[in-house]
Amino acid sequence: MTAIPNGSRLRYHCQLRQSSDERRAETHPLTWRLRxxxxxxxxxxxxxxxxxxxARHTLExxxxxxxxxxxxxxxxxxxxGGGFSAGVKWSLTQVGDHLPRGYLICNADEMEPGTFKDRLLLEQQPHLLIEGMIIAGYANRSRYGYIFLRGEYVEAARSVxxxxxxxxxxxxxxxxxxxxxxxxxxxxxxxxxxxICGEETALINSLEGKRANPRAKPPFPGQSGAWGKPTVVNNVETLCNAPAVMQHGADWYQG
Structure with a gap:
């Protein structure tokens, strides 16, 4: 580890404190409303x-x-977990004014051991997800959205x-x-x-009342998903980011 010269220690610690203060002052798109x-x-x-x-501004x-x-x-x-671009995923959905309207599915089947980021948002800030789904549904011209929630998340189910x-x-x-x-x-x-319902096509099969087996691809859900209609499947946290992007813009979000 590189030693800090005595004359620079005070300046170094002041910079650390300033950086810490700036981080605390940031407006985090997901958590700033939390109580x-x-x-x-x-x-x-x-x-x-x-x-x-x-959402209102987006629709208007x-x-x-x-x-x-x-x-x-x-x-x-x-x-x-996949890290695929949400915007690109939305753009691959085959929808349009003369095409059948499809579905939006929120994957809230959080099953990875020790993972509870989605649970926190669902229990404490469910309206952020609802707003994100309205925006995503509008972008994908969906008529209905589904929240596929892990069955053990009883409090989250009540909140949502x-x-x-x-x-x-x-x-x-x-x-x-x-x-x-x-x-x-x-x-x-x-x-x-x-x-296995964490995999999007297995989730779709389960939502349709079928055995939760993954489907062969292609076709991808964006072309033929739930009940044969174009379908977008996004994670809770992914959808919760949409309102901030629409309100503040892409540059703010990336900053």
């Missing part, structure tokens, strides 16, 4: 902290292709189910979302404890 007591961030509290403003001011381009520019990566109902009552899910003319709704589906 210190670990309690759930409810609908009113979430909205009071700019919640759903990103952006086209689906523009949303996808922003996700590409921000280089949002899949947070379920309540958030879906709160958003629906506020006109943010269902027909004519936020008066935009875009129809999108979300359903919660709990899994049966199959580790």
């Amino acid at each position: 210190e007591d670990g309690a759930r961030v409810g609908f009113e509290e979430y909205c009071a902290k700019d919640g759903y403003q990103s 001011q952006r086209t689906p292709d523009n949303v996808i381009d922003s996700m590409k520019q921000a280089n949002v990566r899949g947070r379920g 189910a309540l958030a879906i109902e709160e958003a629906r009552q506020a006109g943010l899910l269902g027909n004519d979302v936020a008066g935009s003319g875009f129809d999108f709704d979300i359903a919660l589906h709990t899994g049966a404890g199959r580790y």
Whole structure:
């Protein structure tokens, strides 16, 4: 380890403290709304902290292709383990004005040993996921979204189910979302404890009521997924990043 000259120690420690202060002052796109007591961030509290403003702006001011381009520019990566570009994945889905509308699936079947990042978001900040799914559903021209949740996550299921109902009552899910003319709704589906459902095509089979076996590719889910329709499957954390990208822009997100 390189020794620090005596005359430089004070300056070095001041720089460390300044760097630490800057990190604390950062606005983290996923955690800045979290409560210190670990309690759930409810609908009113979430909205009071700019919640759903990103989704509203997206539906009013952006086209689906523009949303996808922003996700590409921000280089949002899949947070379920694969690290594939979310924007590229969305762009590969075969949807359009004259094509059948497909599905959006949130993979919340968090089964890796010792992993609970998605659980924290689902339990404490479910509206961030709902908002991210509205944006993703709009970008992919989906009519329905599904949250495939690990069955053992009982508290997360309660939190998410309540958030879906709160958003629906506020006109943010269902027909004519936020008066935009875009129809999108979300359903919660709990899994049966199959580790293999972390693989997207096995998850799709399970959602359809079939045995959770992975499918041969091609076709990929973007061409033929749930019930034969174009389908996007994203991780919880991946979708939760979308509101920040739409609100602050790709440059802010990458910074």
